[in-house]
Structure formats: structure tokens, C-alpha cells
Amino acid sequence: MSVHSARDALTRRDFAALLAGTATAAVGVQPTFVRAAMWPAAPDLHSRSVSFARPRPSAAQLAWQRDEFALFLHFGVNTFTDCEWGDGKEDPQIFNPASLDARQWARTAREAGARCVILTAKHHDGFCLWPTKTTAHSVASSPWRGGRGDVVREFCDAVREEQLRVGLYCSPWDRNAAVYGESPKYNDFYIAQLTELLTQYGEIAEVWFDGANGEGPNGRKQVYDWLHIWGTVRRLQPNAVMFSDAGPDIRWIGNERGSAGDPNWSTVDPSIVTVPGVDGPEIIRSLQHGDRDGTVWRPGETDVSIRPGWFYHPAEDTKVKSVDELVRIWFSSVGRNSKLLLNVPPNRDGLLSAPDVQRLREFRTARDALFAGEVPSLDWAWREMSGPRLEGAAILPRPTPIDVIRLGEAIENGQQVARYRVEGETAGSAWRVLASGQTIGYCKLDRFDSPVAVSRLRVIIEEIVDDVPTVNVRLFAAAT
Secondary structure, eight states, X not given: OOOBOOOBSOOHHHHHHHHHHHTTTTTOOOOOOEEEEOXXXXXXXXXXXXXXXXXXXXXXXXXXXXXXXXXXXOOSTHHHHTOSSOOSOOOGGGOOOTTOOHHHHHHHHHHHTOSEEEEEEEOTTOOBSSOOSSOSSBGGGSSGGGGTOOHHHHHHHHHHHTTOEEEEEEOSOOSSOTTTTSHHHHHHHHHHHHHHHHHSSOOOSEEEOOOBOOOOTTSOOOOBOHHHHHHHHHHHOTTXXXXXXXXXXXXXXXXXXXXXXXXXXXEEOTTTSOSTTOOOHHHHHHHHHOOTTOSEEOOEEEEEESSSSSSOOGGGTTOOOOHHHHHHHHHHTTTBTOEEEEEOOBOTTSSBOHHHHHHHHHHHHHHHHHTTOBOOOOOOEEEEETTTEEEEEEEEEEEEEEEEEXXXXXXXXXXXXXXXXXXXXXXXXXXXEEEEESOOOSOEEEEEEEEEEEEEEEXXXXXXXXXXXXXXXXXXEOOO
16 A cells, blocks of 8 residues: 655646646536525525525535445455555466355345445556556466456456445556656556446446555655546546545545544645645644645545455454454544545455355444434524634434434535534433534534533534535444
8 A cells, every 4th residue: 555655747837727727627616606504494594596606516526425434445466466556576377266256245234334446456566456458467378267257247247246346446657667766758658548448348346546655765756647536537537536645636645544633624735635645743743634725625535445455365354353343434434624535455265255244234234224313304493603713503302322423524615614512402401512513514423432411502603714614413322
């Protein structure tokens, strides 16, 4: 996975200009417009026209965020060598998954509640899971399916059969390609591979660029033509989002522990978060937290593996993350305005292993139980106060033990909330603070240490960046 040491020729100004032009390229230019914005169920709060100047998501970014949860499949020659990073010298003959079943992958993803699945079509070793014309280091040189197989094809077909969205990972770093380091030649080579992936397999929802490059100071130095690479994706798959450390559409969250920053803004300063591979404390901080005053919309994706490694290793069959750990990750990723990308690697048979499948089922069951007790829609009374400051209150039909609150902004209008708190009133007691935080974004989950029985609830928006947001409030009662 990510080792942030690569460099390229783009200047910060070039990158900022690119993002200013491409953030909405998939859906056309989005001019400043006037639209009514008001709090939900608020007859006493006047409607207002607002000119939204803050960054907003494109249609593709909005669809990506609404997925909430995706699976990542690391699969390739490393699966058979027991390595995390291959050296590109592997014999393609080792790739021979006897029972590969992409339908099992896709079915497991759907049952786990994922809405998108991303496959490593090519990792750093350069081995391609499709019969590419660019290199012999591919499935076409393996014994699998008699050399006529295409993992990417089977994957895409299976994922779509389950009504899920398709994502593909194609590593820029390639330890097998002889032209890697001969920058113009390799850029053409890499773009040819991307072109195959983006023209032969239908609609792609997410294109995943890893920032890793472990060549070291004495290794080959490749200058990536990111403008051309990203432009190729925009042209061939205009509805896809692109992920890398820095974007241009989706940013890395800054770690592989499954933890987004708190707060986590979907906006960033493009002069800090620039190009893949650039590192430093200020950049990591910006990746983790975003920037309240950022000028481009680039939400964070939280990637983490269900096992210690990213590829399958038999010795890790007993080291699959616990349900409690996965639930914690849900709250620190999806619950912090991010999207969770959970890696579950296929094994040497070409199947998701039984311990992983079982844990995904348990994880889904735990989430279903946690969010099953949603309190029916309440009548919220909202009022605007000075500051600007907004307050919404609701009376519950009876004292109810609440243990999770989900807040969500209508992010199609941008991210506006900068500080909030939630208070509850129990029978015969004063208001008490149940949760507080800074920004909300698409989803903010607050979970209490123990359920609190409340008869009234109020949400106070103490600070707003620009204008009146639309905030949705959902309450979940503790399981009995």
C-alpha cells in the first residue's frame, strides 16, 4: 500500500488549476446559483435564497459518498508468493486459482452491505489480471483458464449482476515494466493500460491510484504525467471518481488504520494537498482533517484491511479483525464524514476465505442491530438565533433510551456546520450535553458510552461557515 515518496513534474499552481477545472467536469460547469435552503420540518423558520459560494460535490462525488461502504479486493501473484509487494520477477505460471468465483466475491459484498467493489487489476509487481496487449506479465501467460482467462471481466460482470458499482485499481508504480523510469515511454505504457481498462469493461465508478513507490533514492525515478493520466480517465469514464493520496476527486484519509480525522472537512486547500506521493506533517494533517476554508471539494476515503496484510496470507486466517473492531472502524470512518473501503483479499483458490466471509456477516448483523431501533420521524421545531446560531428541538412520545445519533448535512449545498452540540432532557432533570463536535458533513455518528433515556432532545448549531444548512437528525434507541 502507500509509501509516500514518489514525485512528479506538476507544480502546485498547475494542480490547483487542474482541480478548478476538473472537479465538475463529469457533470458540466456548475455556476453559482440561487436556491431555497431551510431546516427540515420548520414552518416557523423563513425560507431564504442563498448564493452558494462554497465548494460542492459533483454528481459523481455525491454518488460516491452515498455508497458509504465498499469492499477492496487485493488479488494477484502476491496471493501465491505470500508477499505484500512483489518484485515484478514472478513467473506468471504461479497464478492458477483453481476455484475462482467472482460471483462469490460480489455476493459476499452485497450481503455485507457494500455498494461498490474495487479490484487490484494491477499491483506494484506489474502483473495484470486482464489479457493486456501491453505486457506478457499477465493472466494470458498463466495456466489459469488455459491462458484465456480474464479476472477483470469476470469481476465486472459478477459485481454488476449483484447491482453493485465497479471500481478498478491500477498501480502507477510497476516493478516489471522495463520502461518504468523512462518517463515519457512509461507514461504512454501506463495510459495504454488504463485505456484498456476504461474502454473494455463498461462503466467504472472509481479509478484507484496508489501513491506507493518503494524504489528508494537509488531506484528508478519516474515522472508521472498526471495531467494526461487524469485527463484520460475524464475522457473515457466521465462519471468515475479518481482516488489517490491527493485526489483529484477523492483523497486518502492519511492512515490505513480505519480512522478519519475528527473533524473531517470534505474541502481542502489544493496548495497543500497537491499530487500523489508528496508527504509531510501539514499534508498528513490536511489529508486527515481537510480544511474548513478549502477551495475544492475532495472528500476522504478511509481504507483498511480486515486482516493485518492487504493480500491473502494463510498465517493470518486467525487474525481477522473482530466485530467490535470493525464497528469501531465504522464509527471512525463513515461516522466521521468519510467512506469506508474495507479490504477483503481472495485466497489462492480464488475465493473469499471462510473466516473473512463469516466476519463480514457478523459485521452486517451487528450494524443492523445497532441501527434497527430507529426512533420514528419526530416533529422538529427549529428556530434561528443570533450568532448565527440555530436550534432544533423535538419531544419524544415517551422517555426513550438513545445510544446513537446520526446527523447529516445536505452536502449537495456544501458543508456548512462548524460547531454543534446535542442535548437531552430526562424526566425531572435539566438539559445535559449528550454529544458535541465541529463539522458534520454527509454523516456524523455520535455514540454514547451507555444509553441515555431522554424525553426531549435538541440540536444546537453553534457555528456556521457560510449560510443556513439543511441538517437531518436520526435517533437510534438502544437494543433491548
